[in-house]
Each structure stands twice: as structure tokens, then as C-alpha cells.
Amino acid sequence: MEFIEEWFIEQTLGEGAFGEVKLLVNKKTKDEVALKIINLQLHPDAADTVRKEVQIHKLLDHDNIIRFYGSRKEGPIEYIFLEYASGGELFDRIEPDCGMDANKAQNYFQQLINGVDYLHKLGIAHRDLKPENILLDGSDRIKISDFGFATVFRIRGRDRLLDKRCGTLPYVAPEVLKGNYKAPPADIWSCGIILVALLAGELPWDKPSNDCHEFMKWKTGDMCCLPWTKLDIKALSFVKRLLCPSAGRRITMDLIMAHPWLSKKSSGLGTKGGYGIQLAKKIASGLNLSGREDDSIIHLCLSQPEARKEDEVDCHFDQSSNDHHRRNPIFSFSQPAGERVDDFFIGSQLGSQAANTQSPPITRWVKRLTRFCVTTTLDKTIHEVTEILDDIGFQWKLGNSSGPCITVSTVDKRKNLLVFKAHVIEMGNRMVLLDFRLSRGDGLEFKRNFVRLRERLSKIEWKGPMTWVM
Secondary structure, three states: OEEEOOEEEEEEEEEOOOEEEEEEEEOOOOOEEEEEEEEHHHOOOHHHHHHHHHHHHHOOOOOOEOOEEEEEEEOOEEEEEEEOOOOOEHHHHOEOOOEOOHHHHHHHHHHHHHHHHHHHHOOEEOOOOOHHHEEEOOOOOEEEOOOOOOEEOEEOOEEOOEOOOOEOHHHOOHHHHHOOEOHHHHHHHHHHHHHHHHHHOOOOOOOOOOOOHHHHHHHOOOOOOOOHHHOOHHHHHHHHHHOOOOHHHOOOHHHHHHOHHHHOOOOOOOOOOOHHHHHHHHHHHHOOOOOOOOOOHHHHHHHOHHHHOOOOOOOOEOOOOOHHHHHOOOOOOOOOOOOOOOOOOOOOOOOOOOOOOOOOOHHHOOOOOOEEEEOOOHHHHHHHHHHHHHHHOOEEEEEEOOOEEEEEEEEOOOOOEEEEEEEEEEEEOOEEEEEEEEEEOOHHHHHHHHHHHHHHOHHHEOOOOHHHHO
């Protein structure tokens, strides 16, 4: 479908309660852009939240941050044009219980730190750093995304304390749970949790509070247990400084960059500029997106006294059992993002066109490891999957909104709720695609269960080239 002259919508990258993300492709140049479409009438705070996210994005120009190409508003609909990250989420590169090769983890982490350091020098805090919000381009370059919780913490050269308790519980710093915290140390803590996930393939705790047994063991220096026993001495020394419970004693960004674990230079870290900027200019001029310029977020903070205290829009934790969350949904979403709770963006990459034989080539889909093809018919595939779920003892239900979808409910090893969905899609050529996505719970626990299900389905799995199904 043609969206604007020479730009066609090829597929839906994600859909949710308040909007969609579409993949736009230029018919002539084959350039690709991610398009957020947000209905501002679906919640009273949506317009202010989106406006703030756009204003922050306008300030950003770094190779490790998802590039903002422009935005425009037509009636109640806001359109945001972003860089398309074809490499998918960093989350998908983490093998449950194993993590990844230390050199690769160091490469990714150094890129992440480069991006976060850039944000902090501008006086901007991300406040929801996690592998699901870190994308990769086709060259394996980190792209920090999803600035829905981002805020300006430095005004006229002075840092202000933040008081909104927001983020995703396993990744938030302990001081965030208490309120009145400094922004940079909180983001650095989240980076430390990400590093543990990269190296160990698991998260150390559910939340950093005194009622969490795993966190209390860490505070007392007891590291003779998982995941700490998976880390070598240098890595563990580095993580101890990143995850220092006292924000005032936590390692700073300058010392992070000078730490021996990170001092070795990695290849492929990317440099500022290049193709991304050229494409941004091309798209901005071609779609005439530069005509409507709002005041910058800096001006917004200086001119509105209430913004000195904290964001105007309330935030919440990514926790399905949180009633406050259900009353105060957010409106930003990464591209593509994992499906979170009901009011969060649902990054399914699936639209009503997905099962159509005229759907776009699957080679354009972002890479994700929780997806594979099988050789059985659609009905037979559903039967095979649900039979295995019954045998394992998982609860499930079958829905059919934009195509067959099996919603699976269970608990993880810590007895927390875990919900994920399996979309069943006819791809033509007698192939069926099984696309698994997390809805609620620990992402690494979800991947463990995915591996378990995939092994049980190996007898019907398509064994052809993986490039066909990526």
C-alpha cells in the first residue's frame, strides 16, 4: 500500500493498544524506514507523552542511537519516522543460561556505553535500558531505542534529582525504587544488569530490594552462586563496580571507559555520521518532515517550572501485576519491541497481511531467533503445538484476531507469571511459520521455554537455509 509518493507500507512491524509500527520502503531506492502511527485520542496523556519523546529524539545524533528522521501530525494521528533496525533486538543474541562469547559481549557493551555516555553529556537519561530496547542494524551496530521514559536531568548546567519510579524492575537501580535519585548512576546500573545478561544468559534478581533474597546475597558479598560463578575475575570485578548498591560509590562513565575489562578495542563499533545521516536528510526532504518544528525539550524545561521537578506525564514499572501500571499506560515503543503487558506496545511484527501470499518477502523481516518454519499444514501445526503444551502441563488458549495465535501461560523458576504467544502463519510453498513472542515475565525464562518447545517440534521443523526464514 502506498503511504506517500514512492513510499510503500510493506508490513506491520508491531501493533498495540495505541498505535502501530510499519515498515516503509521506497519503491525506487529501496530505502527502509520504520513508521510509528499513534492515535492521540486513545488516552488523555498521549499527546504530551509523544510530544516529549519527539522533542528528545530531535536532540539526538549518534551512531549508537536509533535515528529520528522526522514527525508530523494529521488530526489525531501522529506519525514518527525512525531508522529501521533490520538486525532485531540485542535480546535475541543472548542464549539462555549461556549468554554469549565474552568478546562479542564486550563489543556490544562498549557500543552501549558509547550511546549512553552521549545521552548523559546532553543531560538526558534513558531510564529503561534493557536488551529488548537495544536494537541492531544490518552491520551488528547497537541502536538504543524507546525513549518513552527518557527525561532531561541537566538544566542550565545543573543536574536535578529525579523522582519518577519507572523502568523495568529487574533492570532498575535500587535508588529508583525509593525515589529522588541521580540519573546517570541509575542508567549505569541498568547497563550493569545488561552486561550480566550478556555474559551469563540470566538475570541476577527480580528487583533490587531488601525483600529479594538474591539481591540481599549480592549486597552482603555472597557471590558463590549463579550467575556470578559464570563470570571470570575481570568481568566480576567490573560488574561489582557497575552494580554497587550505593549510587554515590558506583563507577562513573569515565572510569567505565578506562576499566581494564573494557579497555581492549573491539572492531565494528561504528562511527558518527555516514549512511545514516545521508538517509535521514534524504527522507526528511522527500517527505517534507522539517516544516513543523516544536520548541526543543531544553526550552520546554526552562520555560515550564513544573518540569524542573519531573516529567509531566506519569510513568510506571513494566510489571504485569502492578495496578498503577494498568491505570497509567505509556505510549512509546521500540521497533521492534517484545510484547509486554496489555497496555504496552505489542511488537508482534505481524499484521493482517502476514498470512497473505502477497505479503512482503520474509527476507525483509527483522532477524529473531524465536521464529522458525515447519513443514506441516496450519491446522496440523496448531495440533502439534497444543499437544506438546498439554504434555508439558502449560495452560494455553487459541485466538484468531489477525491469524491463529496460541497464548501460553506458565510460571518461571521463581514462580513468577510467564506468558508468551505463538503466532501461526501460512507462508506459501506449503510452509508454516511459528513466531514466538514474550508477553509477560522474564525474557530469558521465555527463551528457555522456547528452546524446549522447539526441540519437541524438531521432527516437523524446516531444515532448509535459515536465511529464508529470517
